[in-house]
Amino acid sequence: MTASSLPALNVAELQLLLRQREVSAPEVLSALHERIAEIDPAMGAYLSVDLEGALKLAEVADVNLPLGGVPVAIKDNINVAGQPCTCGSRILRDYRSTYDATVIRRLKDAGAIPFGKTNLDEFAMGSSTENSSVRTTANPWDLSRVAGGSSGGSAAAVAADEAFAALGSDTGGSVRQPASLTGIVGLKPTYGRVSRFGVTAFASSLDQVGPMTKNVRDAALLLNVLAGSDAQDSTSLKEAVPDYAALLGRDIRGLRLGVVKEHAGQGIDSEVKNVVAVAIDHLASLGAEIVEVSLPHTDYTVAVYYVLATAEASANLARFDGVRYGHRAERPQSLLDHYQRTRAEGFGPEVKRRIILGTYVLSSGYYDAYYARALKIRELIRRDFARAFEQVDAVVSPTSPVPAWKMGGRQADPLQMYLADIFTIPANLTGICGISLPCGFGHSAGGERLPVGLHLLGKALDEARLLQIAYAYEQSTQWHQQRSSHSVGGVGEAASFPSLT
Numbered sequence: 450m451t452a453s454s455l456p457a458l459n460v461a462e463l464q465l466l467l468r469q470r471e472v473s474a475p476e477v478l479s480a481l482h483e484r485i486a487e488i489d490p491a492m493g494a495y496l497s498v499d500l501e502g503a504l505k506l507a508e509v510a511d512v513n514l515p516l517g518g519v520p521v522a523i524k525d526n527i528n529v530a531g532q533p534c535t536c537g538s539r540i541l542r543d544y545r546s547t548y549d550a551t552v553i554r555r556l557k558d559a560g561a562i563p564f565g566k567t568n569l570d571e572f573a574m575g576s577s578t579e580n581s582s583v584r585t586t587a588n589p590w591d592l593s594r595v596a597g598g599s600s601g602g603s604a605a606a607v608a609a610d611e612a613f614a615a616l617g618s619d620t621g622g623s624v625r626q627p628a629s630l631t632g633i634v635g636l637k638p639t640y641g642r643v644s645r646f647g648v649t650a651f652a653s654s655l656d657q658v659g660p661m662t663k664n665v666r667d668a669a670l671l672l673n674v675l676a677g678s679d680a681q682d683s684t685s686l687k688e689a690v691p692d693y694a695a696l697l698g699r700d701i702r703g704l705r706l707g708v709v710k711e712h713a714g715q716g717i718d719s720e721v722k723n724v725v726a727v728a729i730d731h732l733a734s735l736g737a738e739i740v741e742v743s744l745p746h747t748d749y750t751v752a753v754y755y756v757l758a759t760a761e762a763s764a765n766l767a768r769f770d771g772v773r774y775g776h777r778a779e780r781p782q783s784l785l786d787h788y789q790r791t792r793a794e795g796f797g798p799e800v801k802r803r804i805i806l807g808t809y810v811l812s813s814g815y816y817d818a819y820y821a822r823a824l825k826i827r828e829l830i831r832r833d834f835a836r837a838f839e840q841v842d843a844v845v846s847p848t849s850p851v852p853a854w855k856m857g858g859r860q861a862d863p864l865q866m867y868l869a870d871i872f873t874i875p876a877n878l879t880g881i882c883g884i885s886l887p888c889g890f891g892h893s894a895g896g897e898r899l900p901v902g903l904h905l906l907g908k909a910l911d912e913a914r915l916l917q918i919a920y921a922y923e924q925s926t927q928w929h930q931q932r933s934s935h936s937v938g939g940v941g942e943a944a945s946f947p948s949l950t
């Protein structure tokens with residue numbers, strides 16, 4: 450294996466080479482750094498990369514630790530001590546983190562090397578990275594299309610072999626949707642399974658960090674390290690963490706999978722619909738029983754989310770006032786002028802829209818009509834899922850109703866963009882876990898293959914079950930081996946890499 454083909458490996462393959470001393474951790478980092486230098490100008494996945502700092506960790510990496518010597522790309526709303534943490538926003542353009550988020554500490558304790566901060570929609574608000582104040586990340590399958598969002602940088606980095614694996618954050622789908630649009634695996638853990646300490650808050654009752662990887666096993670390997678209680682996050686769960694990777698490989702005979710009656714009318718692209726229908730048939734052929742379930746409040750999901758998420762965001766973003774850190778307007782005439790200009794200059798249009806919307810739904814005259822009512826419907830949605838999970842082990846759907854769209858194609862209509870979150874949002878509203886994995890392709894007018902993601906939802910703390918189903922599907926199909934045209938070597942070469950697992 451040549452150095453230039455190293456970045457094509459997945460985490461499990463890389464671990465093997467590191468442990469057999471075929472390569473060293475610094476060599477891996479250098480190869481990855483070269484790959485980034487070569488391809489990232491076209492992709493725009495990274496906002497910053499600190500090779501020197503990472504090399505220091507690589508030189509002392511113990512390859513026998515769970516993720517020893519494995520570089521992991523980090524979404525730029527997660528704090529890594531000494532690194533920038535821009536959140537894709539002008540308001541934090543010059544900010545540097547003073548501490549490690551708990552997920553970063555856990556990665557480091559497991560021997561992993563946080564390497565590079567990835568692009569995102571400003572403060573993780575969006576579905577395409579077009580709301581990043583820096584640039585839009587390209588989709589490695591077709592550079593004129595979006596990589597999804599808000600963790601689009603992490604997704605593109607993994608899909609273009611600029612990262613072995615990455616962390617994203619998921620408030621309404623931001624790990625799973627970009628994973629779907631770029632043909633990789635993205636897992637949103639149960640609310641509280643992974644600590645939020647040090648993750649820049651968007652909507653605190655919905656946010657979770659999750660792994661974005663080239664396959665299901667890698668997602669399990671990362672979750673093993675990320676999951677667990679944390680004294681610094683009072684919402685983190687105390688339940689013991691199973692060995693997710695060790696639990697892979699059980700068959701799925703007799704498991705019951707729910708197809709949602711109300712999903713039929715949700716504007717699903719016809720290719721996506723067909724690809725997912727074939728995937729569901731495949732799950733049935735593996736012995737799963739497909740059952741129709743009803744989630745009667747599906748139509749309210751998007752509205753409820755955009756009331757609650759904006760309400761929470763308006764409170765969370767109040768801290769960016771130019772006093773303690775971040776951008777500060779020059780020569781303010783008064784305190785009010787200082788706040789107004791700092792925030793007007795620092796935030797982009799989507800963030801402003803959400804702060805205004807969130808402030809409105811929390812204002813005294815409208816609190817009951819919007820915020821309080823949304824909370825009630827959230828509870829009804831939670832009950833819908835509780836009832837569904839009495840009948841089935843997991844719920845199955847597309848991850849996104851459409852494949853990757855052209856850059857600029859949906860910018861003009863935020864509502865269209867919001868509506869595309871229909872399948873992913875419920876996991877955040879109800880706190881349950883979800884995963885997206887590649888299940889086939891749609892096609893652009895120009896004939897490019899555009900990945901389609903299969904979405905599985907499981908009940909709270911049932912990540913091991915989701916991974917079991919996803920792994921069974923993946924291992925009996927070829928989709929995860931399909932590589933984007935901007936992966937190492939481009940189309941076709943992947944097949945000639947030696948299989949190391």
Ligand code: GLN
Binds near residue numbers: 576870
């Ligand atoms: N697309 C959703 C939004 O814009 C979800 C974002 C996220 O999960 N961070 O809010």
